[in-house]
Amino acid sequence: MERNGTEVRMGDDSVVTGTEETSEEPYSLDEIDGLFHEFLLAVARPKRREGYRDLTKRLRSHLRTAPGDQPVVKAAYPPYELPNVHLALERWFAVEGRTHELIGMTGSESRGDLTLGEILESANLYDRFVVGAVDYAHLPVSPDDELACVSFGFYLGQEGEERFALLLRGPADEYGRNKVELEVLAADKEFAHRLLADIDALMLEHNIYRGQILSFDGSEFDNGLGPFRFHRRPALTREEIVLPSGLLERVERQVVGVARRRERLRAAGQHLRRGLLLYGPPGTGKTHTVRYLLSHLPEFTVVVLSGTSMGAIGPACRLARMLQPALVVLEDVDLVAEARDHDGGAQPLLFQVLNEMDGLGDDADVAFLLTTNRADLLEPALVQRPGRVDLAVEIPLPDADGRARLLGLYGADLDLGKDITEEIVTRTEGVTASFTKELIRRAVLISAEREADHTETADLRTAVDELLSDRDRLTRRLLGVKHPDDNQDDEDWLIEEDDE
Incomplete structure (x- = not known):
């Protein structure tokens, strides 16, 4: 295009040259439109240079x-x-x-x-x-x-x-x-x-999930690059598990024992698929027992589901089948496996859990480990039919010997004497393991507040007094401990507590 002695070339290697004139007439609207159109073409579709990334x-x-x-x-x-x-x-x-x-x-x-x-x-x-x-x-x-x-x-x-x-x-x-x-x-x-x-x-x-402990993050299962959260394998010893005599051995035989003797069982025509239910009040050590089992199954792939992530039971079982030996842990299974008639209707997620447990072959080296605080609400077919749950074990409140062992476990650094131990055991009848753990923590905190070098028996007594007082009634409930006078149902108790 030429105008007033000026040549305008639009393109990949455009230059503008021309001669100066003492006076220039303004560009017309048509000329401006044409120049702008050529400019847009040059930007939108530049000529390909040598080495263009085609x-x-x-x-x-x-x-x-x-x-x-x-x-x-x-x-x-x-x-x-x-x-x-x-x-x-x-x-x-x-x-x-x-x-x-x-x-x-x-x-x-x-x-x-x-x-x-x-x-x-x-x-x-x-x-x-x-x-x-x-x-x-x-x-x-x-x-x-x-x-x-x-x-x-x-x-x-x-x-x-x-x-x-x-x-x-x-x-x-x-x-x-x-x-x-x-x-x-x-x-x-x-x-x-x-x-x-x-x-x-x-x-x-070479699957990266083999031998790992994984939990499903239910909130992200349908999005993102993956639903898994990796966890370090616990390292718990038998001394750190406080249960009634013989109970831990039963649990170990069902989960760990089958794993260690899988070849002999297969040779004898026995199935490896098994289910274990741990039930009992909150805070008695069900999750702690699960962590102990994971410590002694280092080659197992473990998938943990709880709460909203129960909806991922299908993918979890597929992963377990693919990467066996495997363990599928369903925590607080009563949230989805309540009896069918509990709320007047069927539970779709319950059916899926049952179907997945039934869908495994007898030779599958997969164990299901279920925990619940409300065994009375569980679907009978889940806890009674062999192949779904073969063993149900109650994790009870610790007896006197158990409470003494728990004090020794959680208060190992406090050098508790025999007298104070017996006194606390006597005063804490009916408490949970969680209560004992909080008791020791609170005693240490009380001693720290008074700038003491070590925790004394007086600090333990103060901590017991606080936790057993009416002011800490709700705390006890949250730790799984009922007050002797707590006979009304939960809803009435909460209303009464709120009024106080």
């Missing part, structure tokens, strides 16, 4: 054929499997004779739910996507470790004469896609199927 050209160069001419084979996995898929690919490519180059992709528009074929078509026809940086997600793979996992990237791979491209794409909430996807582009469709089968085998063999 995704289609890059794939064509690697595959030595047009990407659109080759079939695509797909596989999908749950969102929490991204670390396993990533590691399986690394192990697959680490085999001698296999190579790969990892590239990413950027574009002016969202990748959304486009398939690999649609991405290639858009890259070829509309310049929407170009070669860019690989996307990574940093995910936990143990209680202490994280792993940088490819969440969107192309593996341009080669095995012998076989050339292929593989797209790994992790879950992305903003697109409504809650899964991990692999798409293999290869001339030989059977090769693509074999590659994906190899990935599945490697995922199972």
Whole structure:
């Protein structure tokens, strides 16, 4: 375009040159509109320079054929499997004779739910996507470790004469896609199927969840990169478990004993699937007993469900079947496994729990460990039918000997004498293990408040007086202890406490 001796060239390498004039006429609206239109075209569709990151050209160069001419084979996995898929690919490519180059992709528009074929078509026809940086997600793979996992990237791979491209794409909430996807582009469709089968085998063999203690985070199960929270395995000794004589041995035989003698049981035609119910008042040590069992099952994969996460019973049992030997812990199972007629209707989640427990084969080395404060509310079919729950064990309130042992356990650093121990045992009949633990903590706090070097018997007496007083009535209830006069139902008691 020329005007008043000035040449204007719009484009990739545009320059503006011209000659000065003493007077210039203003541009017309049509001329301004034309110049602006050329400017927008130059910005929106710049000319390709040498070395332009052409995704289609890059794939064509690697595959030595047009990407659109080759079939695509797909596989999908749950969102929490991204670390396993990533590691399986690394192990697959680490085999001698296999190579790969990892590239990413950027574009002016969202990748959304486009398939690999649609991405290639858009890259070829509309310049929407170009070669860019690989996307990574940093995910936990143990209680202490994280792993940088490819969440969107192309593996341009080669095995012998076989050339292929593989797209790994992790879950992305903003697109409504809650899964991990692999798409293999290869001339030989059977090769693509074999590659994906190899990935599945490697995922199972080297699964990061094997031997871990995991809990489902119910609030995030339907979102994000995974529903799991990793936990360190406890290290509890028998001396730290205070139960009536012979009770812990029964519990160990049902869970740990079967695990240690699985081969002999199988040889004798006996099933390994088992269920154990621990019931009793709150604060008596049911969860503590579970932690002890986990300490002595180091090779077991453990999945813990409680509260809202009970809805994940299906995925939890699938994981247990895949990674056996395994233990599925259902804490406070009465929240979902109440008797069918308790509220006048069926419990859909209860049916799912029962079905999952029944769905395991007799040779499955999977144990179910259930805890409840209200055994009377449990569905009879859950606690009576063999194969669901084979053993129900009450964890009772500690007797006098148990309370003395608990004082010695929690107050080991206080050097409690025989007299004060007997006095506290006598005064605390009917209390829970949680009460004893809080008693010791409060005595230590009282001594700290008076700047004492050590806790004295007077501090213990003060702590007992406080916890047994009417002012701490609610505290006792929260610790699982009933006052001798607490005969009315819970609702009336709460109203009375509130009035006080």
